[in-house]
Amino acid sequence: MQAPAFWYAPPGRPGLMARALTPLGRLYARATAKRLAQGEGARVGVPVICIGNINAGGTGKTPTAIALTMRLIARGVAVHVVSRGHGGRLTGPVRVEERRHSAADVGDEPLLIAAFAPR
Structure with a gap:
């Protein structure tokens, strides 16, 4: 398996697929931050x-x-x-x-x- 080409688009120039997945990425980032904050150091x-x-x-x-x-x-x-x-x-x-x-x-x-x- 290879990563989709849109993952490696030049900075500041995301393609249509990357822009479409941005809301999902933000939700994932929030969920991850919440999970990490709950753990004990x-x-x-x-x-x-x-x-x-x-x-x-x-x-x-x-x-x-x-x-x-x-x-x-x-x-x-x-x-x-x-x-x-x-x-x-x-x-x-x-x-x-x-x-x-x-x-x-x-x-x-x-x-x-x-x-x-x-x-």
Whole structure:
């Protein structure tokens, strides 16, 4: 699947389809803001780096997480990666072990990242 071409229209020049979907986008943004405001914040006592964006896939989040993990480890930083594990059948927090789990267990991206993260 590819994103529709109208998603990448030049700024300030949205096409007809993008303009037609604007009200739906605003409703979605409001609902998301409301959902996020209801969640409790937490202080975890360590620095946290979030890697993500609005696009679901193919934008380089996993390679970025791996590269950042490797660089931080090289500097002696204790790194832990938390991933939602989309596509995995296991539930709850799972410490992913590349030799023990499969992509069906935890999702392909957490399994790949586990190969580079500390054991």
